[in-house]
Amino acid sequence: MKKTLKLALVAATLATSSIGWAQDGKAALVKQLIDLQRPGIEVLARSLVEDSSAPIAQAGSGYLQSQVPAEKREAAAKAADAELKKYFDEAYPILRDKAMALAPTTLGPVMTENFSEDELRQLIAWLSSPLRKKYDELNPKMGEALTKQLVAETKPTIEPKLRALDASVAKALGAPTSAPAGAQGKAPAAAPAKAPAKK
Template identity: 40%
Template sequence: MTSRKLGLALALALAAGTALADPSPAKKALIDKIVALQQQGLAEGLAANIIQGPLSQLTQAGRAALQQVPADKREATAKAMDGDLKKFVEENVPYLKDKISKAVPNTASALLDERFNEDELKQILAWAESPVSQKFGLASVELQKAVAQKVMSEAGPTLDGRLKTLQANLAKQLGLQPPPAAAPKPAASTPKK
């Protein structure tokens, strides 16, 4: 998970706005190689994370508000909302990737220069360029997806129920009318013998 830790360190440096230090030419060459290896993945991951936070909150609020829409207009409204969300992502993720890509070199270089000596940078670079590291990086992505799917298949219904309870409690506290409860589904009738 070394590349993940490095990516997180680079992201933290980006957020902190660390200024570029003046490393030796040999150290700068190592840092430049590491930054180049990490830059694309960092831009992708960080842009997605920045967008996901507000979108998750907005989506949850939208789902709650959607329950107040008349039933005959709900599906069309949901599709329109999905379209707006998709458009927002399509417009803003590339924008953020560009901003991050421009900020990473100086910011990450300063962090790497500050935290690692030349020998450590050589080790990081050797690991990052190794086939095992690349294979591990791909496996890590797949592992995260597999774990997330398993957890959500088991915990998703419970979390959905808890979220609905929270939304109802918040609506009650705000004096809003809670979304109508779903009518209980009739039990499947068993054929008479």
């Protein structure tokens, strides 16, 4: 009886230690997977910073085109771009570093609960593979091709809707709705806001 009890205790101890080892192994895989996600996390941080400043850039661009005398626009645009870049250069590292610090405690549990060790290994192999890198390189080109074709084929349908929207919003705001001379038949074109320089 004592022998059986000892064997049961040894078996339980081994089982517990192997579970701990398995969890440690899984934790190491999760950490590796999060490290591989760094480029995507950096893109997320960059997008958040750019999105947060986009309304200011757009409003500034509109003001620049409508309120600043033509001879002063270039200097004003450069000064505004410098401020946008300064904001980006200060805000991006903060968001990037915080995102990387939060990733283990936010992404880690989701990965641990939803992926087996074997699945984590497969993900790591895929993310590390030359095929994935090639796909990532081609993905913007594919997106650009689709966007170009989509815009070309929907432009005749969308432009009248944009003109109607422009007139409706102007009317709702009590702004003049008549288009300037020479602008009839053209979709409203907002001056594009310059994105901050990317590092």
